Amino acid sequence: xxxxxxxxxxxxxxxxxxxxxxxxxxPGACKARGSDLRVHFKFIKMKLDTSGLESTAPxxxxxxxxxxxxxxxxxxxxxxxxxxxxxxxxxxxMVKPAKGTTTLAFIFKEGVMxxxxxxxxxxxxxxxxxxxxxxxxxxxxxxxxxxxxxDCQFWHRNLGIKCRLHELANKRRISxxxxxxxxxxxxxxxxGMGLSVGTMIAGWDETGPGLYYVDSEGGRLKGTxxxxxxxxxxxxxxxxxxxxxxxxxxxxxxxxxxxxxxATFRDGASGGVxxxxxxxxxxxxxxxxxxxxxxxxxxxxxxxxxxxxEMVEVAGA
Amino acid sequence: MARYDRAITVFxxxxxxxxxxxxxxAVRKGNAAVGVRGSDVVVLGVEKKSTPKLQDSRSVKKIVSxxxxxxxxxxxxxxxxxxLINRARIECQSHRLTVEDPVTVExxxxxxxxxxxxxxxxxxxxxxxxxxxxAGFDPYTCVPSLYQTDPSxxxxxxxxxxxxxxxxxxxxxxxxxxxxxxxxxxxxxAIRALxxxxxxxxxxxxxxxxxxxxxxxxxxxxEIDAIVADIDAEKAAAEAAKKGxxxxx
Numbered sequence: 001x002x003x004x005x006x007x008x009x010x011x012x013x014x015x016x017x018x019x020x021x022x023x024x025x026x027p028g029a030c031k032a033r034g035s036d037l038r039v040h041f042k043f044i045k046m047k048l049d050t051s052g053l054e055s056t057a058p059x060x061x062x063x064x065x066x067x068x069x070x071x072x073x074x075x076x077x078x079x080x081x082x083x084x085x086x087x088x089x090x091x092x093x094m095v096k097p098a099k100g101t102t103t104l105a106f107i108f109k110e111g112v113m114x115x116x117x118x119x120x121x122x123x124x125x126x127x128x129x130x131x132x133x134x135x136x137x138x139x140x141x142x143x144x145x146x147x148x149x150x151d152c153q154f155w156h157r158n159l160g161i162k163c164r165l166h167e168l169a170n171k172r173r174i175s176x177x178x179x180x181x182x183x184x185x186x187x188x189x190x191x192g193m194g195l196s197v198g199t200m201i202a203g204w205d206e207t208g209p210g211l212y213y214v215d216s217e218g219g220r221l222k223g224t225x226x227x228x229x230x231x232x233x234x235x236x237x238x239x240x241x242x243x244x245x246x247x248x249x250x251x252x253x254x255x256x257x258x259x260x261x262x263a264t265f266r267d268g269a270s271g272g273v274x275x276x277x278x279x280x281x282x283x284x285x286x287x288x289x290x291x292x293x294x295x296x297x298x299x300x301x302x303x304x305x306x307x308x309x310e311m312v313e314v315a316g317a
Numbered sequence: 318m319a320r321y322d323r324a325i326t327v328f329x330x331x332x333x334x335x336x337x338x339x340x341x342x343a344v345r346k347g348n349a350a351v352g353v354r355g356s357d358v359v360v361l362g363v364e365k366k367s368t369p370k371l372q373d374s375r376s377v378k379k380i381v382s383x384x385x386x387x388x389x390x391x392x393x394x395x396x397x398x399x400x401l402i403n404r405a406r407i408e409c410q411s412h413r414l415t416v417e418d419p420v421t422v423e424x425x426x427x428x429x430x431x432x433x434x435x436x437x438x439x440x441x442x443x444x445x446x447x448x449x450x451x452a453g454f455d456p457y458t459c460v461p462s463l464y465q466t467d468p469s470x471x472x473x474x475x476x477x478x479x480x481x482x483x484x485x486x487x488x489x490x491x492x493x494x495x496x497x498x499x500x501x502x503x504x505x506x507a508i509r510a511l512x513x514x515x516x517x518x519x520x521x522x523x524x525x526x527x528x529x530x531x532x533x534x535x536x537x538x539x540e541i542d543a544i545v546a547d548i549d550a551e552k553a554a555a556e557a558a559k560k561g562x563x564x565x566x
Contacts, residue, residue, distance in 0.1 A: 166416075170424060178416030185415065206457055 100269030102231030103133055103144040104239060104259055105200045105211055107224045109246045112202040112209045112279040114142050115256035117231070117264050117292070118272035120149060129272035138163055140283040141179060141203035146228040147196035147216065155197060159183045176203040176210030180220060188218030198228045204279050231263030231270035238262045249278055253287050261299065264292040326437045326444060336444055337437055340393075340468035343446035344480060347392035348379070351487055351510045352450040353477040353495075354463040355503030359452035359527045361390040362507045364482065364515045380525040380535065384409040386453050387422055388525060388533045392481030393447030393468075401445055405429050422453040426464040426472050434470025444468045448480040454529045461527070477506070483514035501544075504536075508544055517545060 081087045103116040116133035119126060133145040135156040141163070145152035162182050166174040174182075180201040187197060197216040204210070213221045213228065225243060227235040238259040247255070253276050260274040275289040326336040349364040363379040380390045383405050391398045408428050412420045420428075429449060437444045448467045455462065465480065466472040477495050479487035487510045498506055504526060515521050519542035525535045 169427075170421065172421075174416065175418060178418055181415060181417055 099146040099196065099198050099229045101133060101146045101229035102227070102235050102260055102263035102267060102270040103146050103200065103229055104225075104227035104232070104235050104256060105144065105202045106226070106239065106243060106252075106256070107209045107211050108244075108252050110249050110252070110278075110280065111204060112142075112211055113252045113256045114144060114200070114202050114277045114279065114284075115260050116144055116275055117260055117270040118275065119264070119270055121269045126271070131272070132275075134275055134277050136284065137179070137201075137203075140173070140205070140279070141176065141201065142277055142279060142284050143202075144200045144228065146198035151195050151197045151216070152199060155183065155186065155195075156199070158186070159201075173205060175205040175207065176201060176212060177205075177222075179203070180210075180212035180214050184214045184218060184220035187214065187216050190216070191218050200226050200228060202279050204281055204283070209279065227259070227263075229263075229270065231260075231267035234263040234266045235259040249280075249287075253278065257288065257290065257295070258299070261292050261295045265296065324438075324440050325442065334437060334469070337469045340444045340446045341448075344393040344448045344468065345482065345484070347394070347447070347481045349479065349481040349483055349487065349511060349514050350379075350390045350392045350450055351477075351479040351491075351507055352390065352452055352463045352465070352475070353491070353498075353503050353507040353510070354452070354461050354475070356497060356499040357459070357461065357528065358500060358503050359388075359454075359461045359463050360503050360507040361388060361450060361452050361525050361527070362511045363390050363523045364511065365521050365523045367521070379523050380533075382533045383425060383451075383453075384419060385532050386419060386456060386527075386529075387425055388452050388527050389449050390452075390525075391447045391449040392484075394445070395447075397445045398447050398449075401429060401432065401447070401449070404432060419456040421455045422451060422462040422464060423455075423474075425453075426451050426466060430466040430470050430472040432470075433466060433468060437468070437470060450478065450480060452527050454527065459529055461529075477510075479510060486513055487511070505544060505548060508541070509548055512545070512548065517549070519545060 083090065100121045101117060101119070103114075105112060105114040114134055118129060118131050118133060120128040120131045131145075131149065135143045135145060135153065137143050137156055137160045143152070143156045143159070145156075159179060159182060163174045163179050166178070183199070183201065187195060195216040197214070199214050201212045201214060202210070211223060211226065213219075213223060213226045225239060227239060236259075239255065242255045242258070256276050257274050260270075260276075264270040264272070264274070271292055273289050274292050274295060276287045278285050278287050326334050329335055348366060351362045353360045353362075361380050365379065368377065380388060381402055382388045383402065387409065389402060389405070391401075405425055405428065409420050409425060412418070412424065429451070433445050436442050445468055448465060451462075451464045451466070453462060454460065463475050463478065464472055465475055465478050467480075477491045479491065490510050490513050491506075494506065494509070504524065508522065508524060511522055519538040519540075522541055522545075523535070524541055525533055527533050
């Protein structure tokens, strides 16, 4: 048997508990035989009910919390989300700096070709059109910059120091394998601390041309063709289509230049100047640095179109 | 722990490190060891003291490999040698891991010498009581190398050298008789040097040959006996030749 009660009461929130005081109008009104007293409360605000986790209700900020951690009631708001399992990953993705750039490198018969754009962007704002994204580690090794400019520059210079020390100690140059391994180990030790580096180490050592991709997650891959950055899908399309192992240096340079140009055409975060470097047995050499705007008109020259209709003055009024 | 910071190796008034010199004495009491570098091999030889009957002779290895292409022979305190060899082996693998390259012989020698030096300049420790002969081939080049380290922490490259008991006589012999050799000739030279101070016979000598292709190879007792017999025959022939012409005239 259910009994409905009218009550004048107050619902008061103390910490995470809602205390309800009930006053009965008429004494003895709830005397009922063999009935259960069910009380329904409607909670307006959703709070994580942690009453099961503790035994006593502490006052907010009381010294009880400091002395006895077990009985302190954890007080936190559940985040306003539907994706309870993945919201942390979403947060990381939100703050992760996107590598707004296009860099590429590939090995061919004559050596390694390295190319990059030169645009730096902060969200939608183009902060610079003339950034040097190909970093000279030493006379026979190059590194490319994608991700955080400061991170890339600093760690590449640091790698240059380590390579030089290795040379002095061992009386022979460090291999591209060794250099990339040193950088990858350093980046791995900073994993999770917010470094953003997506770089390629290209060079020529005793075993011939070498190309490695190293990133701030600690990954390191050996390969013959890489492109890194937001414009990389577009660059890959052109690069993979036109790549042949036995190209001449000029052909390879033109392929690299065109790949960068096409990436800058479609990707908003890439642009500026397409620089192309070549790494051969005697070290690296800068081949060209062309403004991509000019490259566009070189590849797609404007043809003067015939005038379809000439506008003539209408005679009279 | 502060009690153990007092340095044991301190300078004497006339600039000697007596602990290091005493360590060299310990080396001089150790078994004889010789190393000879040829054009395509490096040979390490060690005097084998007679093993007691019940001892398993295979457990006493005097010439050890640090990696596929580097080997080490030493004279002095064998327990110190074990510690040094273990650390060197770890360093060889660690180098392979960090730069994906095997160590050069000079690199690992520098590492071992550096460790020996550290123990002459630390508190509460004594120097390692051993000198090592390190032989090997550098990766990617076919150049054979032979290095020697000593308790003071210095290292040098040698064409041929000896350490341990009676090393002076062995070195004198090598200085007189060294010439550029290859293959089996280098092995013979090493054995001849060792025979100057050691009783003749395969069971008293341990020889290992390091080549570029096959790495370290320990010679069997029978092989050593055969070479010793060769050497004896040559010696006899030389003696006879010396006596022969003299009689005729």
